[in-house]
Amino acid sequence: MKFYNDILGLIGRTPLVRINHITKKHGIKATVLAKMESLNPGYSVKDRIGESMVDWAEKEGVLKKGGTIIEATSGNTGIGLALVAAVRGYKSVFVLTDKVSVEKMRYLKGLGADIVVCPAAAKHGTPEHYVSTAKRISEETPNSFYPDQYNHPANPLAHYRTTGPEIWEDTEGKITHFVAGVGTGGTISGTGRYLKEMNPKIRIIGADPYGSIFKTYKESGQVPEATPYLVEGIGQSLPVGNADMKTIDEIINITDRESFELARELARREGIFCGGSTGTNFAGALKVAKDLDEDAVVVFIVCDTGEHYLTKFVSDEWMKEKRLLEPQRITAGLIAETKHSGAPNTIISVGPDETVSEALNKMSENGVTQIPVLDGHASVGSIRESHVLALLLKDREMINSKVREVMDASFPIVEMDESIDKIKHKLTKSPAVLIEDFKRITGIITRSDVLDLTS
Numbered sequence: 001m002k003f004y005n006d007i008l009g010l011i012g013r014t015p016l017v018r019i020n021h022i023t024k025k026h027g028i029k030a031t032v033l034a035k036m037e038s039l040n041p042g043y044s045v046k047d048r049i050g051e052s053m054v055d056w057a058e059k060e061g062v063l064k065k066g067g068t069i070i071e072a073t074s075g076n077t078g079i080g081l082a083l084v085a086a087v088r089g090y091k092s093v094f095v096l097t098d099k100v101s102v103e104k105m106r107y108l109k110g111l112g113a114d115i116v117v118c119p120a121a122a123k124h125g126t127p128e129h130y131v132s133t134a135k136r137i138s139e140e141t142p143n144s145f146y147p148d149q150y151n152h153p154a155n156p157l158a159h160y161r162t163t164g165p166e167i168w169e170d171t172e173g174k175i176t177h178f179v180a181g182v183g184t185g186g187t188i189s190g191t192g193r194y195l196k197e198m199n200p201k202i203r204i205i206g207a208d209p210y211g212s213i214f215k216t217y218k219e220s221g222q223v224p225e226a227t228p229y230l231v232e233g234i235g236q237s238l239p240v241g242n243a244d245m246k247t248i249d250e251i252i253n254i255t256d257r258e259s260f261e262l263a264r265e266l267a268r269r270e271g272i273f274c275g276g277s278t279g280t281n282f283a284g285a286l287k288v289a290k291d292l293d294e295d296a297v298v299v300f301i302v303c304d305t306g307e308h309y310l311t312k313f314v315s316d317e318w319m320k321e322k323r324l325l326e327p328q329r330i331t332a333g334l335i336a337e338t339k340h341s342g343a344p345n346t347i348i349s350v351g352p353d354e355t356v357s358e359a360l361n362k363m364s365e366n367g368v369t370q371i372p373v374l375d376g377h378a379s380v381g382s383i384r385e386s387h388v389l390a391l392l393l394k395d396r397e398m399i400n401s402k403v404r405e406v407m408d409a410s411f412p413i414v415e416m417d418e419s420i421d422k423i424k425h426k427l428t429k430s431p432a433v434l435i436e437d438f439k440r441i442t443g444i445i446t447r448s449d450v451l452d453l454t455s
């Protein structure tokens with residue numbers, strides 16, 4: 001019979017997949033390969049260290065039967081450790097920050113772990129920081145193991161023993177550049193050390209979010225003040241033991257926008273559904289590859305799966321909220337849908353047989369300066385405050401006239417999938433546009449809605 005003894009048997013031996021369309025679009029001649037760590041049983045690169053750190057603790061007698069594993073994690077190491085805990089009968093507690101996606105939190109709970117959430121804004125070294133909190137809980141819990149992935153040698157060692165050799169063998173020693181993010185530094189330091197031992201010419205490149213310290217730290221030895229960024233799992237505000245700066249040749253800074261756009265593009269163009277830190281790595285790989293010839297082989301890490309971020313950068317709404325959405329994805333429908341933070345976009349309108357006075361009341365009640373005139377579901381005109389007030393100055397009695405007698409032309413009408421660029425153009429000539437869906441006017445977009453989005 002062919003089977004694995006348990007799920008941990010599936011960790012590692014992940015394949016390399018060539019990137020085709022996106023590299024072609026950028027005119028890249030080098031071979032760019034994705035190391036598919038998202039195909040591990042916990043869907044991330046961290047399964048490897050979950051297993052290796054627990055193996056170490058068992059061998060050293062640190063973790064005994066019925067013990068508890070406690071770790072500070074951005075989620076994936078927790079998932080890797082929780083898999084081992086489930087299979088080997090340990091309890092587990094993971095301390096995360098409130099930046100971690102709800103998907104990863106629920107995943108951990110689903111694997112039977114307990115979670116503690118700390119503020120991401122807490123400074124390193126303060127009691128509220130997630131690392132201090134994990135340490136404290138482990139000190140207070142008898143028969144517990146606190147792996148400390150940031151400093152534990154079994155973290156880079158797992159990559160030295162498995163990830164590095166796999167890449168070397170699968171590329172038949174042809175790899176020329178390796179690109180990975182730096183969270184704990186385990187992946188890049190362990191894999192990089194192995195690859196450099198096999199061929200010292202291989203370039204080891206760190207992809208780091210703007211706001212993290214690693215680039216400045218590598219280049220100057222100084223630790224700058226870290227600033228917030230949105231990509232999860234990589235970058236730090238202080239140097240960490242497992243990030244071996246001697247193994248890393250170069251660090252490239254990548255913006256949140258580049259990371260998320262490329263992670264989304266990897267899914268759409270190559271079918272590789274990955275997390276944001278993979279986008280960071282891929283951005284680094286593209287920057288490196290653009291100057292290389294066809295003999296170069298660039299390998300980057302696909303750290304985890306997009307399923308961990310369904311409510312985050314995978315969603316257009318989240319991207320729009322963070323002002324990161326690619327302009328071609330911002331459509332009339334999306335603007336209307338998210339205009340009132342998810343509340344239904346009920347359109348305020350007047351009928352052609354209502355009076356000017358009723359129309360003005362509606363406008364002032366709702367704080368708007370223009371209003372569409374709808375006859376049933378069709379738009380037949382518009383009332384614009386400035387025009388009506390000018391008419392009233394001439395003839396006060398107009399206040400009792402019917403809307404149809406004083407109204408202006410209808411606002412232009414767009415379909416749900418109209419792009420923001422076309423909408424903007426229409427808004428240079430009209431103060432608002434109306435959205436039509438299945439022959440019904442369902443929404444209105446004003447100049448300030450678009451300014452809100454793009455400012």
Ligand SMILES: Cc1ncc(COP(=O)(O)O)c(C=O)c1O
Nearest residue numbers: 182183184185186187233277303
């Ligand atoms: C999503 C994600 N990507 C990348 C990394 C970085 O890997 P490493 O800690 O080996 O540097 C992590 C680590 O937590 C992660 O969670």
